[in-house]
Amino acid sequence: MSQKIFQQAAVVAKEIAESIQQVDAVQVEELIERIEQSDAIFLAGGGRSGLMIRAFAMRLMQMGYKVHIVGDTVTPAIGARDLLFIGSGSGETQSLVAMAQKAKDIGSAIAVVTVKPESRIGELSDAIVQLPGSTKDQNQDTLVTVQPMASLFEQTMLIVLDAVILRLMEKSELHSDQMFGLHANLE
Template identity: 55%
Template sequence: MTNKYNIYTIMAELNVAANQVVDEQLEQLAEAIIDSGRIFVAGAGRSGLMMRSFAMRLMHLGLDVYVVGETVTRSIAKGDLLLIGTGSGETRSLIPMAEKAISLEAKVATLTLSSSSAIGRLANLIVQLPGAPKNQLDQEVSTIQPMGSLFEQVLLLVCDAVILKLMQKQTSSGRTMYGNHANLE
């Protein structure tokens, strides 16, 4: 297989996955973001990196957003929103975050493969994403990609789609967002 073939195959997988995303769930997520006080994002590994990029775009929109675990992250409180990106929904470091947020009367939303997971059961809002779990052993493989790559790619694309929806709702443009871009680089 050539590199170009692999790229086209990945793009085809992403097209199939995009058709499985439920638009109403994305609309609900956009509304939850708008209705929240502060926004906190969390994830582990590559999913965490996708969530960090989502936090950056939310900041570009002018929203009050924090990445859980950073030294400048404030405390979560009632009316805030915790967004967790997790393929399995069972990541041991993320479950206590969801439980703590709930105990403080914050809302929890998750973008996940599994709505019946531990985090899915805790969440107020679930965006169920297609993809293959990291451990594809003894399962029908729906992707040529290793581990959770398909999920992580769909997670990034879905987050970018939600940013576009928020831009429409706020009548923001890329130009206005650029005003919030880091300028000490």
């Protein structure tokens, strides 16, 4: 690897650290409470945000939470005691807005990680974690970034959601070695 790659990686790491410092801890704790109160957690996101959501879903499952990825063929119906958790930088992705509205009509709780809490999904949500960054089609960074499109938002979301897992583990006195019992074994 050239020295330039290491320099770029250091810039990205610095941007993520600065982004994380802007996250509201109260909002994160509200998300954690919603997760703990839910019978099941349904997770959704599009594109790279959806990949971050899937990583979070995997860790929740390994902790013993009942989780479902919206759109999978084996995903059951959502209920009034469940949580729909969405990762969406813009909060305006049409399919995700429709999901949030349907969940709201059913009486489910909704949580979102987004750049835009004033978005349509934000307005439907019971818990919002606002992250700095830009959406894929808008440059509205609260931080200057060298990264394309919504990369800083997506990276910050992954790190913040990993921190949520650590907090949930701490609250339930669960250790990483205990989670291995639910780790995939058909790999």
